[in-house]
Amino acid sequence: MAEGSGARTRGRGHPVIDRQGVVGAALGLLDEVGVDGLTMRRLAARVGVKAASLYWHVRDKEELLGLLADEICAGVREPSPDLPWPKKLETLVRENRRVLLRHRDAARILAGTVPSGPNRLRLAETMLGTLLGAGFSRRDAVRAAFLLTDYATHFVAEESRFADAGEPHNSSKSGDLAQVRRQFEALPKEEYPIAVALAGHLTDPDDAEGRFEFGLEALLDGLEKKLASRGLSGERSG
Helix, strand or coil, rough: CCCCCCCEECCCCEEECHHHHHHHHHHHHHHHHHCCCCCCHHHHHCCCCCCCCHCEEEECCHHHHHHHHHHHCCCCCCCCCCCCHHHHHHHHHHHHHHHHHHCCCHHHHHHCCCCCCCCHHHHHHHHHHHHHHHHHHHHHHHHHHHHHHHHHHHHHHHHHHHHCCCCCCHHHHHHHHHHHHHHHCCCCCCCCCCHHCCCHHHCCCCCCCHHHHHHHHHHHHHHHHHHHHCCCCCCCCC
């Protein structure tokens, strides 16, 4: 979906909007002002209509955020059906992180909305189907799906505190981390020797990728071991 004003004109220059246009405009505005600054009034101004006109297309901000969450997830690429189940899950979690990093506050929006749109439901079907096909029980498949999606969402929420959407880090956020590092290094060594020694690693702005992959590998290894402990086949390949 193209991001912009979200409006066309007709007749004597009156803007014509539809739900798709509203969501596209909202996504562009989200990247500019964040979820807290995204108001119906601002969105109406962006598409060139009065706020009351938006309510023909979107009931309220809560519904708008649900639509935004689904639109964000439209960018998730499905894994190849030929991959072994751990690789399918690995691909889905990596894709979740990738699309969440593309838009400001995307992780906050997904964490605060219930999956109800076609894109999020499609991804849920894929992940749950993969887990069930691997041999997990229904209950454990749901638990594992929550575990993996929550990992990606909350990792990005934390990661985004030190990064702009789509950028690994910027000078301002790196400066914040440098200040935190100095605070760690200034701690009394006799009381916090490990924190002082690891200050550089604890505040490394370039290690987000490494931390994410480390955690993802640990989660998938744990799921494979749990599956194997129940006498089911779950070898990881590739």
